[in-house]
Amino acid sequence: AQTVTQSQPEMSVQEAETVTLSCTYDTSESDYYLFWYKQPPSRQMILVIRQEAYKQQNATENRFSVNFQKAAKSFSLKISDSQLGDAAMYFCAYRFAGGTSYGKLTFGQGTILTVHP
Amino acid sequence: DTEVTQTPKHLVMGMTNKKSLKCEQHMGHRAMYWYKQKAKKPPELMFVYSYEKLSINESVPSRFSPECPNSSLLNLHLHALQPEDSALYLCASSHASRDKGTDTQYFGPGTRLTVL
Numbered sequence: 001a002q003t004v005t006q007s008q009p010e011m012s013v014q015e016a017e018t019v020t021l022s023c024t025y026d027t028s029e030s031d032y033y034l035f036w037y038k039q040p041p042s043r044q045m046i047l048v049i050r051q052e053a054y055k056q057q058n059a060t061e062n063r064f065s066v067n068f069q070k071a072a073k074s075f076s077l078k079i080s081d082s083q084l085g086d087a088a089m090y091f092c093a094y095r096f097a098g099g100t101s102y103g104k105l106t107f108g109q110g111t112i113l114t115v116h117p
Numbered sequence: 118d119t120e121v122t123q124t125p126k127h128l129v130m131g132m133t134n135k136k137s138l139k140c141e142q143h144m145g146h147r148a149m150y151w152y153k154q155k156a157k158k159p160p161e162l163m164f165v166y167s168y169e170k171l172s173i174n175e176s177v178p179s180r181f182s183p184e185c186p187n188s189s190l191l192n193l194h195l196h197a198l199q200p201e202d203s204a205l206y207l208c209a210s211s212h213a214s215r216d217k218g219t220d221t222q223y224f225g226p227g228t229r230l231t232v233l
Binding site: 033035037042043044045046047050089091103104105107108109110112 | 148150157158159160162165173205207209211213220221222223224225226227229
């Protein structure tokens, strides 16, 4: 069974600084997707970034980038130039890419990010 | 447009009530999901519909009854709930392909359910 581990229950960062959230996962599959979702106190789960395992290039979305280390099964999220609106719970998630999985996501326990002005 | 809408935003019900949650998307997605989320915990998958057919039921108690009337709409019918069922109920949708599996899930804002 796949597992996703976020070892940092809480993190904090100063506005405009950079912060990295950690995520490791365990799977025996070679074809899969990894995601970071953000859930602000307003509660809507928002996709931050997605990585396809067969792509070696790290995904980036504006101030958000990942460090994907497939051999180490590590998938960290870097937030540059942190803004107050980045404060949220961040979830790392895994999905097997196979056709019969029906998109079942395995989530980590989440990291609460606080941004200090 | 990556919008998934859910109604109502809040729901308070007694243990003997019958109520329904509604989820709607107009992105052409053919896979739709129900999740239950407790405070400061990750979402827990309840049901998955693919092409309007129930594909996954994660051993959810029968007091939760899902329904997918068409490709845009997903309902969750609630009956005889327990106080421990109080939670945020999230709906999500994604593209679905019988060959390639499903794609990125987009979530709705959720319904905050309180069972008295």
